[in-house]
Amino acid sequence: MTERRKPPSDQPKRPRNAAATREAILQSALAAFSRHGYDGVGVREIAQTAGVTAVLVNRYFGSKEELFTAAVETAFADISVLEGDSSLLAQRLTADVMTKSEKDAEPINPFFMVLRSAPNPRAAEILRDSIARHFERPLKSLLQGPRAGERAAMILAVVTGLSLFRRVLGSRALAMQTPRVFPGTSRRCFND
Numbered sequence: 650m651t652e653r654r655k656p657p658s659d660q661p662k663r664p665r666n667a668a669a670t671r672e673a674i675l676q677s678a679l680a681a682f683s684r685h686g687y688d689g690v691g692v693r694e695i696a697q698t699a700g701v702t703a704v705l706v707n708r709y710f711g712s713k714e715e716l717f718t719a720a721v722e723t724a725f726a727d728i729s730v731l732e733g734d735s736s737l738l739a740q741r742l743t744a745d746v747m748t749k750s751e752k753d754a755e756p757i758n759p760f761f762m763v764l765r766s767a768p769n770p771r772a773a774e775i776l777r778d779s780i781a782r783h784f785e786r787p788l789k790s791l792l793q794g795p796r797a798g799e800r801a802a803m804i805l806a807v808v809t810g811l812s813l814f815r816r817v818l819g820s821r822a823l824a825m826q827t828p829r830v831f832p833g834t835s836r837r838c839f840n841d
Contacts, residue, residue, distance in 0.1 A: 671709050673700060674699045674701060674716070675716075675719060675723060677696075677699035679762070680698070681695050681698065683759070683761045683762045683765070686765025686769070686772075687765075687772035688766075688769050688772075689765065692716070717766070717772060717775060718775050720762070721775055722779060725759060725784070728787060742804070760812045763809075764817070785798070789801040
């Protein structure tokens with residue numbers, strides 16, 4: 650009998666650890682969706698970067714859509730910017746945008762995931778639902794007075810616009826600002 654040899658693989662085999670495998674797939678998906686958007690990357694590419702097969706990705710997440718949903722939920726999970734003294738909310742939001750939109754920001758960027766995935770109608774729906782759940786509704790609960798929901802949506806639109814002007818358009822006035830630590834927090838904001 651002849652011995653069957655497996656072809657050499659570019660990626661080393663992952664040890665069998667379900668939690669680590671799921672996390673590797675999710676981190677690969679976060680980076681891929683941030684760089685290429687929902688329509689710009691396939692399950693095979695995400696799997697290859699994670700060191701697994703596309704079949705394994707589907708076993709853990711069911712489909713590309715469900716993987717995208719999990720990635721969006723993970724990307725939007727940190728809502729700490731909404732916690733604390735509500736009178737300092739504007740400063741915290743500004744500091745958060747400036748910190749997360751620096752030129753050398755991490756490859757996992759929720760802003761770019763939104764920007765590059767929104768053209769797909771189903772991805773846009775997933776993004777809208779998650780943004781409403783993680784940011785819009787909690788922000789609405791912090792605002793006093795009439796039309797809090799509309800004002801929360803407007804605040805998110807302004808924050809997104811600031812990110813767009815700084816990261817995508819490269820507004821000189823915003824891009825040249827160097828963030829500094831905001832008093833009383835580890836967050837950074839504009840220099841004076």
